[in-house]
Amino acid sequence: MNLQEIKQKLFNKFAINGWDKVFRSFVFSSDFDDIITKLWDLSNDNKKFTPPLKQVFRAFEECPYDNLQVVIIGQDPYPQLGVADGISFSCSNTNKLQPSLRFILEEVDRTVYNNEVISEDLNLKRWSNQGILMLNTALTTEVSIIGSHYEIWRPFTTYLLDWLNINKSELVYVYMGKKAEEWSSMTDDTNIKYFVKHPASAAYNGSKWASNDLFNKINLHKKIIW
Numbered sequence: 001m002n003l004q005e006i007k008q009k010l011f012n013k014f015a016i017n018g019w020d021k022v023f024r025s026f027v028f029s030s031d032f033d034d035i036i037t038k039l040w041d042l043s044n045d046n047k048k049f050t051p052p053l054k055q056v057f058r059a060f061e062e063c064p065y066d067n068l069q070v071v072i073i074g075q076d077p078y079p080q081l082g083v084a085d086g087i088s089f090s091c092s093n094t095n096k097l098q099p100s101l102r103f104i105l106e107e108v109d110r111t112v113y114n115n116e117v118i119s120e121d122l123n124l125k126r127w128s129n130q131g132i133l134m135l136n137t138a139l140t141t142e143v144s145i146i147g148s149h150y151e152i153w154r155p156f157t158t159y160l161l162d163w164l165n166i167n168k169s170e171l172v173y174v175y176m177g178k179k180a181e182e183w184s185s186m187t188d189d190t191n192i193k194y195f196v197k198h199p200a201s202a203a204y205n206g207s208k209w210a211s212n213d214l215f216n217k218i219n220l221h222k223k224i225i226w
Helices: 005-014 019-025 031-042 057-061 099-111 152-169 199-205 214-217
Strands: 072-076 132-136 172-176 190-195
Touching: 005 019, 005 172, 019 031, 019 152, 031 152, 057 099, 057 132, 057 152, 099 199, 172 214, 190 214
Parallel strands: 072 132, 072 172, 172 190
Antiparallel strands: none
């Protein structure tokens, strides 16, 4: 399969839920050529990255563009091989709960449902289907090397956030962690912004993740079934 065929196949994925109108010009640009070529070269050098290419754009496949309400921005995918499934924080490939998602679900259960509804669903497509774009600032990472693909995906993330800022107002943006917060200036004040620490920070230091009642705050503007 040559580069143009790969790009067309990926573009077809964007068309599943209406994102083709967003990415039409980008997918057929030299910037997207560079991204695909770099991933291809890494693969040829036996440098494994995650998630697999067929799942890289799953966040868009599962989130209807016309119903987009919330953009939750993380950092990059789980770095362990076979864990990331293309939706940030989701881990449906293994059905083994990852610490970051555990903190998120615990906060949802505690703050929204008073611990009366305990979620065990590790596939966050249920959030995506409601119009939550679960986005990482980099859509891939080299296995075991956190942050290794930030620069590869920078043109893509820049294009996406700029397009949404111009064409979609009154969205709720959530920036999880310092890496995500770096992108907040691309979104103007016609949108709502929330900033929280990345849940992985709590996993690293053994503390409790401070969500600052994030999920109830989002529901002041958008009605989400968490």
